[in-house]
Amino acid sequence: MHTFDPVLLSRIQFAFTVSFHIIFPAFTIGLAAWLATLEGLHLATRRAVYRQLFDFWLKVFAVAFGMGVVSGIVMAFQFGTNWSELATRTGPIQGPLLAYESFTAFLLEATFFGVLLFGRDRVPRLAYFGATLMVALGTTFSAFWIMANNTWMQVPIAYELAGADTVPSDWGKILMNDVLWVRFPHMLVGAYLTTAFCVAATGAWYLLRGRHVAPARVMLGMGLGFAALFAPVQIAIGHLNGEYTAEHQPGKFTTIEGRWQTEAPARLLLLAWPDPEQERNVFELGIPYLGSFVTKGDFAAAEPGIVTVPQDERPPFLIPFYSFRIMVGLGLLMLALSWGGVWLLAKRRYRDPLRPPRWFLWATFLHFPSGFIAVLAGWFTAEVGRHPWVVYGLIRTEDAITPSLSGAAVLLSLAAFATVYALIFSAGTLYIYRLLRVGLDEPDAGPPPADLGFAPTNPAGAAEPAPAAPRWGRAEGW
Template identity: 60%
Template sequence: MELDPVVLSRIQFAFVISFHIIFPAFTMGLAAWLATIEGMRLFTGNMLYRRVFDFWLKVFAVSFGMGVVTGIVMAFQFGTNWGALAERMGSIQGPLLGYEAFTAFMLEATFFGVMLLGRDRVPQGFYFFACCMVALGTMLSSFWILANNSWMQVPVGHEIVDGRIIPADWSAIVLGPVMLVRWPHMLLAAFLTSAMSIAATGAWYLLRNIHRPAARVMLHWGLGLTAALIPLQIFFGHLAGLYVLQHQPAKFAAIEARWQSQQPASEVLIAWPNQASGRNLYAIEIPRLGSFIASGDWTSRETGLDAFPQEDRPPVLIPFLGFRLMVGMGLIMLAVSWLGNVLRWLGRLETTRWFLWGTFLSFPTGFIAVLSGWYTAEVGRQPWVVYGILRTRDAVTPSLTTSDVMISLTVYMLVYAVLGSFGISYIYKLLRDGPAGAAEAIPNATASRPMAFADTADTATGGTPHPRRQK
C-alpha cells in the first residue's frame, strides 16, 4: 500500500478520532449517571450518594477536558486535509457542526462550571438541574455529530448544484430513519461503556477490601444498568444491521466476508478474509444461517462482493473482524451483568471473588466495542466518504503532499502521546485513591455480609438509616 496523501490523511483521521472518541463515549454515560446519582441523593437525603458523586465528578472533569482538547483537531482537519470534502458538502456539514456549538456546547459551557464549583453556592435543586443540563449537552453533542456522520453514510434530503451538495430537506437530514437508529445505538454504547467502568471500579475496591460502602453502590448500579441496557443495545444493533443491508449492501457483504452471492447463504462465524484471493481462510461457517440473519428466510439469496465492481468494494478484513469484536464485547457485557444480578439475588455478589475479578477485567469491553463498531462503520463505507456521491480520493485537499501529512501526523501522535499519558495517569490516580482519598480497609468479618441493592445507600454514616425511612 502506497503512503500517498489520501492514505496518510485517512490514517491521521483514524488516529485522531480513535483517541478522541473514548472520552466522549465515557463522559456521555457518566454525565447521565452523575445526574441520576445526584437525584437519588436529593430524594433519599443519603450522603453516600454525595460521596460517590463527588468522586466520579473528578473523573468526569478530567475526561471531559480530554475530550474537548482532543476533539478540536477533528474540525481542524476538515480544512487542512479534507478541503475538497468541506467545499463539496460544507453547506450541510457546516450548519450541523454549528448547531452542535450553539446547543450542546452552550449547555455544557453554561452549566459545567456550576456542576464543578457550585455545590455550596447554589440551591440544591438548581445544582441538580445543572447536572441534568450537562448530561443533556453531552447527548446533544452526539446527536449533531451522528446526524453529520449518518448523512455521510446514507445521504438523503439534498441536491447537487454545480458540483456542490446543498440541503433540500433538513428534516430528512437530521431526523431520517437511519439517524434515528444510529444515534440511540451510539448513546446506549456510551451508557454501557460508563456502566461497565463503574461496575469494574466497584469490583476493584471490593477485591482490595477498601471503600466498601461506595464500592457497593458502584458495583450494584453498574451491573444493574448494564443488565437493563444491553438488550436494548442488541435490538438497536439489529436495526443498524438492517439499514446497512438495505442502504450499503457492499458493506454488509464485507462484514459477512461473503465473496460470492449465495442461496442459501451461510454465516461465517470466524475466518481470516484474504482480499487478494477473494476467499476466507480457516473459516468456521453455519449453513443457511446467513440467509436467516439477513432476511428472516432460511433459503433467501444474499448478495456477495462479486455483485459490485472491484473499485466499489470495501476492505473486508477490518469490517469483518471489527463487527465480531464488537458483538463479542456485547456478549461479555451481557454475561457479566446478568450473572452479577443473579449473584446479587442469591446474596453472593460481593463474596464471589472470581466474579469480582471477571467484572474488574471486563472494564475495557465498552471502549473496545465503541472503537470496533466505528471501524466497522467507517472502513466498511470505503471507497466513499459520502456514500455513493463522493469518493475518498476526491475529498482530500488537492494541494496536499505526502510530507505535509507525515509532519502533521507525527506532531499529532507526539502531542496526543504526551497529553494522553498525563490525562490517563491522572485518572488512574483518582481511581486508585478512591472516594475517600485514603484506602481505609474494613475487617473481613464485617465485609462479608451480603448486600441488597436497596441497602447500598444505608451505609453512609455507619449504617444509620435515613430519617425518612424510619417514618
C-alpha cells in the first residue's frame, strides 16, 4: 500500500495556502493607502474625480479584503493541525506576535472599514478621512506583525531554551532588530508597487476602451508616478535584504547566487542548471566580476560557493535560484516602465492629447500582474531558501510536524483547501472583473482634476467634453 509523506504534503499545503493568501494582503495594503490618498486629495481640493475614484476602488477593496480574511483563516489552524511541534516549541514567541496582529491590525481594519462602507453621510468629513487613515494603518500593522513573526523564524534572536521550548528574552530586540526593519519595508513597498501597477493598468484599460477618460488619466498618471517613486526604493531595500541573507543564511545565499565553488572575483550568474551529485552546474550564463561588485562593492571580492555549506543544510536549488531572478527581473521592468511612462506623459510626445499611444497603454495594462508575481517570487525565495529549517538553525522542518499526522489526512485537507480556494478565487475575481466592466459612477459637477502628466484639454473650471469614440488607425497616432 502506497504511503504519503506527511512532511512533504504539509509543506505543499502550507505553501499553497500562504501563496493564495498573500496576494490579497499584497493588494489591500497598497489599496488602503491609495484610498487614504484619494480621500485626502478630495478633502483638500474638492475635485469630484477623487471622490469618484475613491468610491470605485472602495468596492474593489471590500471584495479583496473579504477574500483575504477568508483565505487567511486556515493559516492559524495549520499551526495546530499540521505543525503542532512548531507551535509547542515556539508558542511563547510566535503566539503573542500572531495575537497582536489580530488585536491591533484586524481590529483597526474591521472597525474603521465599517465607517468607510456606511459612514460617508453619517460622520464629519475629517472623521471619514481619519477612518481611511486608520484602515491604512491597520493594514500596515498587519504586515508588521506577520513580518516580525516570519523574521524571527528566518533569523531567531533574543530567546532562551526551556528544555526544547523557546521563550523570549528581549522583546525589544525581537521587534526592533535590523533584519526585521529591512524585511518589513521590503514587503510594504512591494505591496505599494503591486497596487500602483493595478491602478495604472486599470486606467490604461479604460483609455483603450475609450471610457472614463478623465479618471482614467488620473489613475494612469498617479499609478505610474507612485511606481516610479517606489521602484528604486524597493531595489535599494532588496539589496539590503541580500546583505542580511549573506550574513545569517549562507545556505540560502549561496543557492541564490548559484555558484558551487568559491570564486574571487565572482561571476553574477543569470541562468544555471545544477548537477548536485557532481556539485557543479551543467549549464551557466553569467557576467564576470559583477557578482563580487553587487554583493561586496568590490570587483575582486571573494564569494562563497554552495560547497561551503554542509549538504544536509542546503536548500533545493531551482526554486530559490529562479524565483529570485524572476523577482529582480520584474523589479527592473517596473522601474523601466514607470520611469519611461512618467517621461512619456510629462513630455506629451504623442498626437492625441487625451490618450497616450496605444502600444504604451497595452504595455501598462499587461503589466498589472507583475506586482503579484514579484511578491510570490520573493516569498518563494525566502521560504524555500530557508529549508531544511523551519526556524533557521534551531528547528528542522521534519521535527516541526505533528507526530501523529498521517499523509492521507493531509492529502484530504489539501484537496479540500484547493477546492474551496478555487471557488473563492473564481467568485471574487469574477466579481472584481464585473466591477471593472460596470465602471465608475458619474460624479457630481465640479472643477476638473489637476494635470497629472496629460495635456489640458479645456480651460480651468470648464466642463470636459465627452470623448469621441476611439479609432485605432495609424493616422491617429495609435
